[in-house]
Amino acid sequence: MNVRESVSHEQAVELLPWLVNDSLGAQEQEAVRAHAKSCVICRRELLDLEETRDSIVSASDSAMIPEPDMRNINARIDALIDRQNRGRELLSRLREVFDSPWRIAFAAQTVFLIVLAGVLFWPEPRSVEFTTLSETQNLAEGQYIRVVFSPDLQQPQINTLLDAHALTIVDGPSMRGVYTLGFANTNIDDGTLLSSLQANSNVLFAEPVVIGAE
Amino acid sequence: MAQSRAGQSAREAKEGDELALLNRVRRGDRGAFSELYRLYHPRLYGYLRRMLPNPASVEEVLDDVMLVVWKDARKYRGDAVVSSWIFGIAYRKALTNMRTESRYQAPLVHGTDANTVAAVSSKHDEWIRAALIQLSPDHRQVVELTYYGGFSYREIAKIADCPVNTVKTRMFHARRRLKVLLPLLAGQKKEHSRERA
Numbered sequence: 001m002n003v004r005e006s007v008s009h010e011q012a013v014e015l016l017p018w019l020v021n022d023s024l025g026a027q028e029q030e031a032v033r034a035h036a037k038s039c040v041i042c043r044r045e046l047l048d049l050e051e052t053r054d055s056i057v058s059a060s061d062s063a064m065i066p067e068p069d070m071r072n073i074n075a076r077i078d079a080l081i082d083r084q085n086r087g088r089e090l091l092s093r094l095r096e097v098f099d100s101p102w103r104i105a106f107a108a109q110t111v112f113l114i115v116l117a118g119v120l121f122w123p124e125p126r127s128v129e130f131t132t133l134s135e136t137q138n139l140a141e142g143q144y145i146r147v148v149f150s151p152d153l154q155q156p157q158i159n160t161l162l163d164a165h166a167l168t169i170v171d172g173p174s175m176r177g178v179y180t181l182g183f184a185n186t187n188i189d190d191g192t193l194l195s196s197l198q199a200n201s202n203v204l205f206a207e208p209v210v211i212g213a214e
Numbered sequence: 215m216a217q218s219r220a221g222q223s224a225r226e227a228k229e230g231d232e233l234a235l236l237n238r239v240r241r242g243d244r245g246a247f248s249e250l251y252r253l254y255h256p257r258l259y260g261y262l263r264r265m266l267p268n269p270a271s272v273e274e275v276l277d278d279v280m281l282v283v284w285k286d287a288r289k290y291r292g293d294a295v296v297s298s299w300i301f302g303i304a305y306r307k308a309l310t311n312m313r314t315e316s317r318y319q320a321p322l323v324h325g326t327d328a329n330t331v332a333a334v335s336s337k338h339d340e341w342i343r344a345a346l347i348q349l350s351p352d353h354r355q356v357v358e359l360t361y362y363g364g365f366s367y368r369e370i371a372k373i374a375d376c377p378v379n380t381v382k383t384r385m386f387h388a389r390r391r392l393k394v395l396l397p398l399l400a401g402q403k404k405e406h407s408r409e410r411a
Contacts, residue, residue, distance in 0.1 A: 017360050017389065018366055020361075021360050022364070023360075023369070025366075048393065052396065056361040056362060066259070069273070072273075073281060
């Protein structure tokens with residue numbers, strides 16, 4: 001606010017609390033006082049405000065203010081300084097390590113070599129393929145036999161049975177226990193092999209299958 | 215007028231001393247900080263005790279304020295006097311505390327019931343405190359900083375980080391409210407003492 005010689009009533013009313021607490025600038029103070037001299041409302045208001053101020057100030061004077069106890073704040077500052085010192089210590093150690101350009105160059109070179117070695121010699125991740133038992137392997141075109149053995153049949157017995165018929169497992173068992181068997185030097189067309197398998201009580205199912213042929 | 219000028223120069227000398235203290239604090243001088251703490255303790259204590267709803271947190275908030283003074287002394291740019299800067303910190307800490315406390319507690323006296331106020335306040339300072347509690351936090355801050363802190367409206371604007379006209383408006387409303395409240399409370403208080411007698 002620019003106060004030159006006089007203030008309006010509204011301005012003076014607004015500024016009265018700060019006339020009362022003696023914080024107005026010299027010019028403002030002079031102008032408000034001059035207005036109050038000639039204004040009954042402002043004079044009354046000034047008296048009211050002085051009374052309010054006295055009430056507040058006397059209330060604050062009579063209030064018990066304890067002696068300052070700096071133990072807590074000192075402990076907090078100590079902790080703060082400790083933290084700052086630890087940070088500075090770490091920083092100065094780092095500076096000590098890298099105090100000469102040769103050391104910085106050596107460190108940079110070492111880091112570079114480590115990264116380079118990593119790039120060159122790090123084993124490439126193998127692409128691991130996962131297959132389920134139900135998936136059919138890529139079988140060569142030809143004739144095969146699909147077989148389901150009795151669940152009571154153990155692996156050694158299966159092997160004996162397969163050896164007896166000159167059969168090999170080429171795929172399976174699937175989720176449903178189906179084996180795909182390959183055979184050599186045997187002609188499936190005469191039906192001997194199939195009949196023999198189907199006659200075996202440990203074979204629940206045996207049927208020929210042709211893969212790849214239309 | 216001469217008295218006012220003398221007051222002004224005394225104030226300036228005090229500000230100079232405080233600035234010198236703060237400059238030493240800025241350089242990490244614990245002795246200077248201790249001096250500053252002791253200098254501001256009564257003012258801040260009185261201010262915070264009337265501002266905060268829970269008197270038990272006054273010392274804690276006061277220490278929070280002074281810890282900021284210690285940490286941020288380097289950030290003091292000198293665009294406000296030292297007392298305005300410190301009270302600005304106290305103002306913000308008080309507001310934060312008031313908001314936090316109001317979430318968990320009902321205010322000591324709520325609403326405008328002067329009977330309730332007078333009933334809970336038999337001592338003079340409690341009576342004034344009860345009247346000030348009736349004001350909104352922003353209005354109360356302006357009254358406190360003016361009458362108790364002795365700050366100018368420009369300094370209060372800096373402390374509260376708001377325009378000068380906002381300070382004047384807040385004071386205007388606070389005055390109107392106190393004008394109603396204080397005589398009412400005074401009347402209640404007189405009746406109360408008469409009944410006791």
